[in-house]
Amino acid sequence: MRFPRITFSLILATTLTAHAADDNGPPLRHDLNEQVLMLPAKPGLFGFDLETTLFKPDGPGPFPLAVINHGKKAGEAFRQERQRYPLMAQEFLKRGYIVALPMRRGFSRSGGKYVVEGCNLTQFARDQADDVTKVIELLRARPDVDGSRILVIGQSLGGYVTLAQAERNVAGVRAVLNFVGGIYWPDNQYCDLQTARNESFTNLGSDAKVDSLWFYGENDAYTPAETAARLYERYQAAGGRAEFVRFDAPKNAAHGLFGTREGFDKIWWPKAEPFLKAHGLPTAVINPQYIGPPAPKASGYARSPRNFYVLPPADEGCKTEYRKFVDDNVAPRAFAFSADGACGWAANSDDPSFYALKSCKSVAKQPCQLYLVDDVVVWPIAGIAPSDTSTAKQPKPAPES
Incomplete structure (x- = not known):
């Protein structure tokens, strides 16, 4: 599960087809040679393709391959946007990898249907891993x-799907990394989540063939480290070969830290680097040219994100949401206000500035402008002149899981 908080205030050259970026999403990162492929996962009349993002170093290669598996937001899988993890792609390009991010069956523009097999979570994970295996074979x-x-x-x-991947003897796969892996539903009258998860992790461990490294946060709202530690014990007892890392994180941030600078630098790369080295995978930076966009520059409008008393004139609901947003989210994050007092924000997403503005524009009648990017207030001192906000639209949260 990947949980972008986007709120509306709201060349096998034969059959691997390249596509433009989704018109509703952020632009392609040409500096990272980003492209979108439709890979034929299942041929024939009832077959389907898998939408797959590829980031590629300059040059002919061959390059080692890193495959990153996305999570799931609340709601219909086909409505989920293409997952990109550009910061992680950038870090692996630096180390010489070609990076693939497949959208599994039923997600985004991939064909097929996303189906949970009742309480049989093991089979569900294996079905999802079939798609990952096919992408690896094609690439x-x-x-x-x-x-x-x-x-x-x-x-x-x-992360849960990677554990099903670790059951398989897929040529060339040397290691897997599981970051807060699991499956979660808040209410289900037909089966008990914990019992189903226990059985699944035991089953996946009993046939594991590839070593794995697991990361779980103490305050994760979906699979807390204490719960994950018990699942890890079951996995190991059944025969799975894995290492377990517990980490602390700011409030509500543990689940989304994988794709952040803080998560990479402070939490998982220091542990992953020796693990990957031990499994014959490269870790040294050989392409330092792959860097992210320039850091945002403070405008001088406010000395810190917590100068709440100088927020632009806006609906009180937006001001309340801004305060909560600052408390609950770490970078990358962005918050935007409109001239008529509406707002939009995004955190734990591939391009929070893009999505914050998009969410704001979806409800505002006047122009939107970024107020906060990461930890920097970028609202211009002149600003846009907000009008009377008494009729401004209230924040309309997007569903999360």
Whole structure:
């Protein structure tokens, strides 16, 4: 499960088809050679393609392959946007990897249907891993991919799927990383979540063939470290080979730290680096040119994000949401206000500035402008002149899981 908080205030050259970016999403990162492929996961009349984002280093390769598996937001899978993790892609490009991010069946523009097999979570995870295996097989046939050095990573639901991937003898897969992996539903009258998870982790451990490294946060709202530690014990007792890392994180942030600078620098890369080295996977920076966008520059409007008394004139609901947003989210994050007092925000997403503005514009009648980017107030001192906000639209939260 990947949980972008976006709130509305709201070349196998034959069959691997390249597509433009989704018109509703952020622009492609051409500096990271980003492209979108439709990979034929299942041929034939009832077959389907998998929408797959590819980030590629300059040059012919062959490059080791890193496959990153996405999580799931609340709601219909087909409504979920294409997952990109650009910061993580950038870090692996620096280390010489080609990076693939497949949207599994039923997600985004991928074909097929997302189905949970009742309480049989093991079979569900294996079905999802079928898609990952197919993508690996297709990409391994490319001349620019080194099929002998493959790393599989997953966050949230994607982390759970990587454990099903670890059951398989897929040529070239040397290790998997599981970041807060699990499956979660708040209410289900038909089966007990904890019992189903226990059985699933035991089953996945009993046939594990690839070593894994697990990361779980103490305050994770979906799979807390204490719960995960018990699942880890079951996995190991059944025969799975894994290492377990517990970490602390700011309030509500543990589940989404995988794709953040703080998560990479302070939490998981220091542990992952020696693990990957031990499994014959590269870790040294050889392409330092792959860097992110320039850091935001403070405008001088406010000395810190917590100068709440100088917020632009806005609906009181937006001001309340801004205060909560600052408390609950870490960078990357962004918050926008409109001239008529509406607002929009995004955190734990691929491009929070893009999505914060998009969410704001969806409800505002006048122009929107970024107020906060990461930890920097960027609202211009002149600003846009907000009008009377008595009729401004209230925040309309997007569903999360």
